[in-house]
Amino acid sequence: MKDNLIKKFLKFSYGSWAGLILGLLTTMVTTRILPPDAFGQFSMFDLFLKVGMILTVFGTDQAFIRFFYEEEPEKRGALLYNSLRVPILTTVLMIVITLIFYKPITNFMIGDADFSFAIVFIIGIIAQLLFRYAQLVIRMQQKGNLYSLLQILQRVFNLLFIFIVFFIIGSSFKVLVFSKVMTFIILVVVGIYFGRQFWNPKNLKVKNVKHSQSEVIRFGTPFVFTIFITWLLESFDKIAIRQWADFDELGLYAAAMRLVALVMVLRQTFSTFWTPVAYEKFENKPDDRDFFRYISTAVAFVMFLVAILSIAGKDIIVILLGGEYKEAASIMPFLVFMPIFYTISETTVMGINFYKKTQWHLVIAGIACGVNILGNWLLVPEFGAIGASFSTAFSYIIFFSLRTQISLKYFKVKYPLFKIYFMVLVVMAYAVYSILITDFWVNILMAIVPLIILIVVFYKDLVYIFQNRKELLG
Numbered sequence: 192m193k194d195n196l197i198k199k200f201l202k203f204s205y206g207s208w209a210g211l212i213l214g215l216l217t218t219m220v221t222t223r224i225l226p227p228d229a230f231g232q233f234s235m236f237d238l239f240l241k242v243g244m245i246l247t248v249f250g251t252d253q254a255f256i257r258f259f260y261e262e263e264p265e266k267r268g269a270l271l272y273n274s275l276r277v278p279i280l281t282t283v284l285m286i287v288i289t290l291i292f293y294k295p296i297t298n299f300m301i302g303d304a305d306f307s308f309a310i311v312f313i314i315g316i317i318a319q320l321l322f323r324y325a326q327l328v329i330r331m332q333q334k335g336n337l338y339s340l341l342q343i344l345q346r347v348f349n350l351l352f353i354f355i356v357f358f359i360i361g362s363s364f365k366v367l368v369f370s371k372v373m374t375f376i377i378l379v380v381v382g383i384y385f386g387r388q389f390w391n392p393k394n395l396k397v398k399n400v401k402h403s404q405s406e407v408i409r410f411g412t413p414f415v416f417t418i419f420i421t422w423l424l425e426s427f428d429k430i431a432i433r434q435w436a437d438f439d440e441l442g443l444y445a446a447a448m449r450l451v452a453l454v455m456v457l458r459q460t461f462s463t464f465w466t467p468v469a470y471e472k473f474e475n476k477p478d479d480r481d482f483f484r485y486i487s488t489a490v491a492f493v494m495f496l497v498a499i500l501s502i503a504g505k506d507i508i509v510i511l512l513g514g515e516y517k518e519a520a521s522i523m524p525f526l527v528f529m530p531i532f533y534t535i536s537e538t539t540v541m542g543i544n545f546y547k548k549t550q551w552h553l554v555i556a557g558i559a560c561g562v563n564i565l566g567n568w569l570l571v572p573e574f575g576a577i578g579a580s581f582s583t584a585f586s587y588i589i590f591f592s593l594r595t596q597i598s599l600k601y602f603k604v605k606y607p608l609f610k611i612y613f614m615v616l617v618v619m620a621y622a623v624y625s626i627l628i629t630d631f632w633v634n635i636l637m638a639i640v641p642l643i644i645l646i647v648v649f650y651k652d653l654v655y656i657f658q659n660r661k662e663l664l665g
Contacts, residue, residue, distance in 0.1 A: 205339050211456045213346035215511070217353065218449045221367060222512040224357055227442030231433075232364035234445035235300045236312070237371070238429055243316040244323065245418050247282045250411030251275070252327060257410060258402040259331045266401070268394030271324065273404045277411075278320055286313050301364065302438065308365075311372060318375035325382025328389045337385055341378060348374040417553045424560040424586065425529070428579035431567035436575045444576040446512055447519040447526055454497055454530040461490070462537050469538075473545050480604045485656050487538040488607050492649045494531045495614045499645065501527045502622055503638035506631045522576045524622035528584035532591040535611065539595040542602025551597050559590035577626065584622075588615060610648050617641050 222230065255274040262270045289296060293309035301308060329338050352370035360366065383390050432441045465486075472482055502524045512519060543551050566582030574581075595606065621641045625634050 207339075207342060207456050207460055209339070210342045210346045213343070213350060214449070217346065217350045218446065219511050220350065221353060222446055222516050225362055225364070225366065226439075227446070227516060228438035229362070229364035229367070229442065230445050231438035231441030231443075232301045233367040234429055234441055235433055236315075236364075236368050238426055239296075239300055239312065240315055240319055240371075241422060241426070243285060243312075244319055245415065245422055247278050247285055247316060247320050248323060249277050249281050249408075250414035250418070251277050251407055252323060252411070253414045254402070254407040254411040255324070255327055256331065258407070262401050266397055266399075268389040268391060269397035269400045270402060270407075271328065271389050272395050273400060273402065274407050274411075275324065276404050277408055282317060282320060285316060289313055289316075299433070308368075311368060315368075315372045315375060318372060318379055321379045322375050322382060325379055325386060328386035329382065332386075334385075341382060344381065345374060345378055348377050417556065420553065420556045420560050424556055424563055424590070427560070427563050427567055428571075428583045431564075431571040431582075432576055432579050435572040440575045443516060443519045444522055444579060446516050447522040447576075447580075450511065450519075450523060451501070451526045451530065454494075454501060454527055457494075457497065458530040458534045458537075461534055465537055469541050470545075473541070480602075483538065483541065483602075483604045484606060485652070487535070487604070488610075488649065488652045489656055490538050491535050491607060491611050491614070492645065492653060494534050495618060495645050496642075498527045498531050498618050499621065499638055499641050502618070502625050503635050505625060506634060521626050522580050524625050525577075525580035525584040528619075528622075529587045532587040536591040536594040539591070539604075539606050540598050542598035542600065542604075543594070546601040548597075548601060555590065555593040555597065558593060559586045562586045562589050584619075607649075607652065610652075614645060614648060617644050 251274045255270065258270060259267060289309050289312060293306055294304040297303065297305045297308050297312070300312075326338070326341060329341065349370050352373050353366055356366045356369045356373075360369075429441060429444065432444055469483070472479065476482070505520045505523045543549065563582055563586035566585055567579055570578030570582050572578075595608065599606075618641060621637065624637060628634050628637070
């Protein structure tokens with residue numbers, strides 16, 4: 192059972208790691224052929240695409256995931272079409288709105304009222320929606336290798352199209368826009384081909400489907416607001432920079448964010464693996480609190496270690512991105528706090544999930560989002576992208592704290608909170624120092640101080656975990 196779980200995890204995750212390498216290569220290429228303002232314009236396009244996904248899908252993807260295994264195998268294609276009916280309507284509505292208000296929409300995205308760009312945006316919305324469901328069909332069939340292959344192909348095609356479009360139109364943000372949209376179109380064709388039995392139009396005529404369209408809507412609709420608030424928490428920093436700074440600053444910020452990709456992949460792969468393991472452990476041994484305590488301890492140690500090493504190597508950003516993006520090195524240190532604290536909170540939030548108090552997720556995301564908006568409003572006009580990165584870091588510390596404290600109301604675990612908050616102060620002090628210092632080797636050497644403190648703080652716990660690993664994981 193455990194071997195099967197690990198094998199499935201590896202099948203679904205190797206695409207993320209391969210994609211990370213290809214993504215870093217793509218970033219190195221694009222930052223050398225495109226100036227920061229082009230990167231900034233593309234990041235706004237990408238941001239609007241994500242909003243489009245939330246509004247067009249309208250939570251029906253969550254319903255498809257929830258009902259998939261409850262539906263008879265031969266009727267799962269009909270469930271797919273039931274799940275797609277609302278997104279088709281919302282997509283048509285979004286197309287109409289985009290065409291009517293294309294001037295303010297495209298002006299905010301790229302700084303120019305451009306009807307042809309609005310058409311490209313619409314094509315991207317449609318292709319993105321279809322790709323989302325093409326991916327879900329493969330994922331829910333647990334075809335891990337195929338799922339990872341799609342992730343790798345996404346990076347490969349994107350890089351290939353960047354080269355092709357660059358040689359056709361030259362240095363412009365449209366290089367990234369066109370390559371992304373064309374990649375989506377290719378992947379939709381590939382994804383639908385491999386899941387063609389689900390996409391067969393004959394499924395539209397299937398009767399007596401267990402989960403009707405109305406049930407899909409009832410289940411999925413509540414997710415829209417929660418997902419939107421979460422998106423706002425993760426994205427308001429970019430909106431603030433666009434509003435109160437300029438595309439150059441936004442491009443630097445977006446480039447720095449891409450170089451936090453390693454930590455983001457750690458977050459994604461850990462969350463994928465941890466959730467089923469935590470539920471299984473709680474189901475079999477609900478009173479075993481030590482397991483959750485020491486998993487949290489180990490994850491906190493690893494994530495703080497990654498944070499310190501990431502900050503220490505921030506100046507390598509100049510080598511990876513090129514001279515025009517030198518200032519991005521000063522933005523990166525606080526950006527690591529977002530995936531760090533999200534990942535640690537995944538181990539401390541389980542009380543909310545175990546006892547099905549999921550309404551708290553909306554409250555938590557809402558408060559953290561409010562803190563982030565206020566912080567960006569206060570800091571971005573004065574400090575630009577650095578202010579945005581600090582505001583985002585602080586809002587995720589609040590996010591972690593709320594998740595943990597509310598979870599403890601339902602599931603009492605002696606998490607190492609004092610050690611975690613102490614290391615927050617240490618790493619934050621090092622992040623501030625690394626922004627102020629300009630010497631590469633001094634910054635590297637200064638990393639030794641927080642590393643020593645981290646090891647001293649967690650040493651006894653790590654020794655205990657190592658000595659009792661069989662009992663704790665048994």
